[in-house]
Structures are given as structure tokens and as C-alpha cells.
Amino acid sequence: EDQVTQSPEALRLQEGESSSLNCSYTVSGLRGLFWYRQDPGKGPEFLFTLYSAGEEKEKERLKATLTKKESFLHITAPKPEDSATYLCAVGTGNQFYFGTGTSLTVIP
Amino acid sequence: DVKVTQSSRYLVKRTGEKVFLECVQDMDHENMFWYRQDPGLGLRLIYFSYDVKMKEKGDIPEGYSVSREKKERFSLILESASTNQTSMYLCASSLSGLTDTQYFGPGTRLTVL
Numbered sequence: 001e002d003q004v005t006q007s008p009e010a011l012r013l014q015e016g017e018s019s020s021l022n023c024s025y026t027v028s029g030l031r032g033l034f035w036y037r038q039d040p041g042k043g044p045e046f047l048f049t050l051y052s053a054g055e056e057k058e059k060e061r062l063k064a065t066l067t068k069k070e071s072f073l074h075i076t077a078p079k080p081e082d083s084a085t086y087l088c089a090v091g092t093g094n095q096f097y098f099g100t101g102t103s104l105t106v107i108p
Numbered sequence: 109d110v111k112v113t114q115s116s117r118y119l120v121k122r123t124g125e126k127v128f129l130e131c132v133q134d135m136d137h138e139n140m141f142w143y144r145q146d147p148g149l150g151l152r153l154i155y156f157s158y159d160v161k162m163k164e165k166g167d168i169p170e171g172y173s174v175s176r177e178k179k180e181r182f183s184l185i186l187e188s189a190s191t192n193q194t195s196m197y198l199c200a201s202s203l204s205g206l207t208d209t210q211y212f213g214p215g216t217r218l219t220v221l
Contacts, residue, residue, distance in 0.1 A: 031207040032207055034209060042215060043200075043213050043214045045212070046209060046210075046211055093207070098150050099150065100148070
């Protein structure tokens with residue numbers, strides 16, 4: 001069965017404490033893996049698309065990596081404004097699967 | 109920048125009312141999607157459209173219908189709102205393939221009393 005699992009469900013970090021969020025997937029025929037940021041009460045904001053194992057993308061304090069089974073979103077020296085829910089999604093030939101997200105809280 | 113707008117941020121309706129949620133995208137995208145998002149359940153696809161007047165059921169279409177008369181506009185209709193349809197509704201669009209990056213609107217928080 002195709003599925004996408006994110007871990008941990010929730011993460012609390014001190015400001016400046018780097019960490020990683022995980023998105024593992026079991027799907028047939030990966031076409032793309034997507035990371036989004038979602039603030040409370042708002043729609044998801046697109047961050048990255050990764051297409052093949054070994055690919056990496058960076059934006060400010062965020063870096064996304066992809067292997068054949070999982071993706072990591074690395075957060076380096078986070079700030080309180082990085083607090084949000086981070087969603088990953090996987091696209092196959094004809095489906096788009098979302099994980100349930102990791103809620104990140106960065107404490108000043 | 110891709111822009112997806114939704115007609116209302118907050119909506120309160122009564123049980124049995126007909127509800128229209130509108131979504132407009134300004135990037136000439138082929139595909140448009142309607143999701144609902146509930147705590148613990150994540151995003152669930154209601155319907156999507158890959159062309160004008162074309163629609164496909166998603167995972168939870170029961171109690172909903174959609175309309176796409178123009179490429180930029182995709183409407184979600186609740187024929188007779190029920191309390192279990194209280195949720196956050198999110199519209200998204202993507203350029204062409206079903207697995208292209210989806211861009212989301214700000215969401216509509218619907219409460220059915």
C-alpha cells in the first residue's frame with residue numbers, strides 16, 4: 001500500500017538547535033517529493049520539490065535531501081519564525097500522497 | 109508568483125444550506141484541486157479537475173460536487189451542508205501533470221452549525 005509517514009509528529013527546539021524532520025515513503029514510481037510549510041489557519045506554502053535520489057535543495061536555514069526511501073528536511077540554527085507545521089507529499093504517476101506533518105516549535 | 113485565491117477565509121453556515129466555495133488561480137494552470145484538512149487526518153482530496161468541464165473524484169467526494177466552467181476558476185459545492193463538513197477547505201492548482209508541484213490558496217474555514 002502506498003503511503004507517506006512523517007516523524008516526529010511534534011518537535012520542540014531551542015533557538016539555534018539544529019535538527020531534522022523525516023518523511024519516509026513507500027510508493028511505486030516516485031515522480032516527485034514535495035515539502036511545504038503551513039502556518040496555523042493558512043494554506044500550505046511550497047518550499048521544495050525533489051525528483052531523484054541524491055538531490056538536495058536549500059533555502060535559507062532549510063535543506064531538503066532525498067534517498068530512495070525517505071527525505072529529510074534539515075533545519076540549521078532555527079529561529080522562532082521557523083515554527084510551523086511542515087508537510088511532505090509524494091507524487092506518483094497518477095496520485096499525490098500527503099503526510100500528516102511535523103509540528104515544529106522553536107523556543108526563543 | 110503563483111497566486112491562488114479563495115472567496116472566503118471564514119464561513120459559517122447552517123445545516124441543510126447549499127454552500128459555494130470559489131477558487132481562482134492566475135497562472136494558467138491545467139489542474140485544480142479541492143482538499144479538506146482535519147486535525148489528525150491530514151489533507152484529503154475531494155475532487156480535482158484536469159481541464160475545463162472535466163472532473164475526477166478524489167478520496168472523499170461524498171456530499172460534494174464541483175464545477176469548472178473556466179480554466180482559472182474551480183468551485184466546490186456542498187449541496188446540503190452537514191455538521192461533519194465543518195473543516196478547513198484548501199484549493200490548489202498545478203501546471204500540467206497530476207504530480208507537478210501544487211500551489212495552495214489561503215484556505216476557507218467552514219463551520220456548519
